[in-house]
Amino acid sequence: MKMQRLVMAGLATLVAPALAVAHPHIFAEARLEIVSDDKGEIGELRNVWRFDELFSASVVLDFDKNSNATLDPDELKEVGQTVLESLSEYNYYTTISDNGKSVKVNKPDSITVDYKDNQLLMMFAVKPAEALPLKGKLSFGVYDPTMYTAMDFPTDDDLTVVGDKIEACERQVVRPDPDEVLAENKDTLTDAFWNDPTGTDMSKLFATRIEIKC
Numbered sequence: 001m002k003m004q005r006l007v008m009a010g011l012a013t014l015v016a017p018a019l020a021v022a023h024p025h026i027f028a029e030a031r032l033e034i035v036s037d038d039k040g041e042i043g044e045l046r047n048v049w050r051f052d053e054l055f056s057a058s059v060v061l062d063f064d065k066n067s068n069a070t071l072d073p074d075e076l077k078e079v080g081q082t083v084l085e086s087l088s089e090y091n092y093y094t095t096i097s098d099n100g101k102s103v104k105v106n107k108p109d110s111i112t113v114d115y116k117d118n119q120l121l122m123m124f125a126v127k128p129a130e131a132l133p134l135k136g137k138l139s140f141g142v143y144d145p146t147m148y149t150a151m152d153f154p155t156d157d158d159l160t161v162v163g164d165k166i167e168a169c170e171r172q173v174v175r176p177d178p179d180e181v182l183a184e185n186k187d188t189l190t191d192a193f194w195n196d197p198t199g200t201d202m203s204k205l206f207a208t209r210i211e212i213k214c
Contacts, residue, residue, distance in 0.1 A: 024150035036163035097139040141209035
């Protein structure tokens with residue numbers, strides 16, 4: 001089945017994260033835009049992910065039905081639909097903190113997939129599952145809780161905001177130092193690993209994020 005093959009290809013990292021604790025196997029460059037609406041709330045988060053050539057090639061191998069060494073529109077649509085279902089359990093790799101409280105996102109309407117220059121691109125927007133006013137300290141990021149997929153923001157400008165309301169807030173991009181995270185959270189991380197070695201929410205401590213104060 002296509003879903004099983006995609007899992008084996010790696011997007012389902014999600015399903016076999018035992019090795020994920022060691023190091024990532026898939027690499028993607030990400031861009032995240034946090035958009036505010038006229039009510040002074042977070043309207044949506046827009047994502048663009050560009051995957052490494054090796055992983056992209058494995059997806060082509062699994063979904064290229066007509067063996068033309070690329071992905072046609074119907075094949076790209078199938079990839080998008082598969083990912084749409086696969087990542088629902090993982091909150092679409094989205095992490096939102098509203099003054100210390102974690103916030104989930106709703107399932108996106110669709111995930112648009114393209115294949116250019118031997119790399120797979122995915123584009124989609126998610127909306128917070130609850131009202132998220134621009135008040136206090138908010139934090140946004142993208143990470144794989146299994147740590148199988150490394151989501152990297154090449155520059156600080158790839159974590160940005162859109163909208164007059166949110167642009168008026170203070171903001172900074174935070175890139176945690178892994179050594180410092182390990183040193184500061186050694187006992188907590190050890191307990192988290194032994195309690196849930198297949199993937200823990202503590203992994204978000206290592207994730208690049210944008211913090212916003214309004």
